[in-house]
Amino acid sequence: MESRNWIGGEWYTPTGGTMAVHNPSRTAEQLGTLYLSRPEDAVAAGHAARQALPKWAGMTGAARAEVLYKAAELFHQHLDSLARLASAEMGKPITEMRGEVMRAVHILRYYAAEGVRAIGSVIPANGKDVLQFTKRVPLGVVGVITPWNFPVAIPIWKIAPALICGNTVVWKPAEMASLTATRVTELLAEAGVPAGVLNLVIGEGATVGQALLDAVDLDGVSFTGSTTTGRKVAAACASRNIKYQTEMGGKNAAVVWRDADLAKTIPALISGAFSSAGQKCTATSRIIVDRACFDEVVARLADAIASIRVGPALEPETYMGPVASQAQYDKVTSYVRLAEQDGQVLARGRTDVDTTLGYYVLPMLATGVAVDHPLVQEEIFGPVATILAADSFEEAMALCNQTVYGLSASIFTQDLQKALRFLEEAEAGLVRVNLETAGVEYQSPFGGMKASSSHTREQGQAALEFYTQVKTCAVYYG
Numbered sequence: 001m002e003s004r005n006w007i008g009g010e011w012y013t014p015t016g017g018t019m020a021v022h023n024p025s026r027t028a029e030q031l032g033t034l035y036l037s038r039p040e041d042a043v044a045a046g047h048a049a050r051q052a053l054p055k056w057a058g059m060t061g062a063a064r065a066e067v068l069y070k071a072a073e074l075f076h077q078h079l080d081s082l083a084r085l086a087s088a089e090m091g092k093p094i095t096e097m098r099g100e101v102m103r104a105v106h107i108l109r110y111y112a113a114e115g116v117r118a119i120g121s122v123i124p125a126n127g128k129d130v131l132q133f134t135k136r137v138p139l140g141v142v143g144v145i146t147p148w149n150f151p152v153a154i155p156i157w158k159i160a161p162a163l164i165c166g167n168t169v170v171w172k173p174a175e176m177a178s179l180t181a182t183r184v185t186e187l188l189a190e191a192g193v194p195a196g197v198l199n200l201v202i203g204e205g206a207t208v209g210q211a212l213l214d215a216v217d218l219d220g221v222s223f224t225g226s227t228t229t230g231r232k233v234a235a236a237c238a239s240r241n242i243k244y245q246t247e248m249g250g251k252n253a254a255v256v257w258r259d260a261d262l263a264k265t266i267p268a269l270i271s272g273a274f275s276s277a278g279q280k281c282t283a284t285s286r287i288i289v290d291r292a293c294f295d296e297v298v299a300r301l302a303d304a305i306a307s308i309r310v311g312p313a314l315e316p317e318t319y320m321g322p323v324a325s326q327a328q329y330d331k332v333t334s335y336v337r338l339a340e341q342d343g344q345v346l347a348r349g350r351t352d353v354d355t356t357l358g359y360y361v362l363p364m365l366a367t368g369v370a371v372d373h374p375l376v377q378e379e380i381f382g383p384v385a386t387i388l389a390a391d392s393f394e395e396a397m398a399l400c401n402q403t404v405y406g407l408s409a410s411i412f413t414q415d416l417q418k419a420l421r422f423l424e425e426a427e428a429g430l431v432r433v434n435l436e437t438a439g440v441e442y443q444s445p446f447g448g449m450k451a452s453s454s455h456t457r458e459q460g461q462a463a464l465e466f467y468t469q470v471k472t473c474a475v476y477y478g
């Protein structure tokens, strides 16, 4: 397969260079080729989006909804082939990837229905014979910059609300998810997204992403990715006074209290830490355990880790695939070496697969490092979890909050008082009881505190706030 740009309703192959796409489950296999854009392509996409804006913004929500309903239908119809492409491209196991595509279907339906939702409010006026009310209007042209770890769901949870609110979009997907992005765009085009309303620009972050921020006439930017890049995006937008949202890193903790139902807790910890090979911003990377049950939790986690099925992403029995790329492999294995060198490895996964064929990193549970150690403080974005013991609930909470990040946090307990205190005291945008740190539903606000986000929220109704601006209207009829 080859990537293509879609700009102003035209498919074309940009000429800024090429990049081979290899299957992370079997790196010898080349899946396709990316054709990279030049900065001028981003500028052209911006012009197309600006030109398409008045007509799209002027349509009724109900008419825009028809396109999203049709897209939902097409994504559902092509669920299997889209999931297979995305799994092959970035290594997420096929069963999980099918779930991700289904999530995109639900998001498209959800935002389609928003096209006819009542919005705004009538506000009593102090002046006589004045009707005063608010209405929401589109932001305008929105730049959407997405990562590779949810190659279908994240773009859709930005693009669907942007479109239903009447915006036009320039989308710059991650290099490592650009074959999938091309297919996602083909489906949206087939669904009837008009020329220029969505524009796909494939290319590198440092050139095309940067050009989008510096040289394109934008009214808003929605970004998900690393904290370093997110801060650059925020700075660029702030200097241009463009509305932005950035979703960045996490270092999410799961606290296990002594009365937790371990039969349910252990699978939730395993899924939180190791599904998607830990490559979720909401992945569990610190497990904080009441010392009263520490040994038992370690023993059970070690058993569970030993039975994790590691293998190629496209095999239906695979629970954990490879990490997505050489860069990911190098980064994650550097933390594995750090754990072996500075700490104590409590459990390591096994596999019969020849791990040299792809970017396989076996799941790992580590301990024995100080709280300020990189294993406990830095986002690893891989299948490496660190376990820490706490002697009191207060210590568990202090450890939980001892991070610059604040995306997601969970507690496992039957104790209502502890659960409620946790929801109150945990410094995270997503706080959960007896549920893994990952997996928030699309109809709920998603986002983090502290260094994890720009303090905005995505998905649910929150997305509608980002992709619109409020007008206060007043009419004198006396």
Ligand code: ADP
Residues within 6 Å of the ligand: 145, 146, 147, 148, 172, 173, 174, 175, 203, 204, 205, 206, 208, 209, 210, 213, 224, 225, 226, 227, 228, 229, 230, 232, 233
């Ligand atoms: P990761 O390290 O996981 O690849 P990044 O934050 O680098 O995360 O990437 C997230 C998205 O941001 C990708 O689409 C990437 O191409 C894009 N990106 C990277 N650098 C820049 C930049 N300087 N300006 C705009 N976008 C960028």
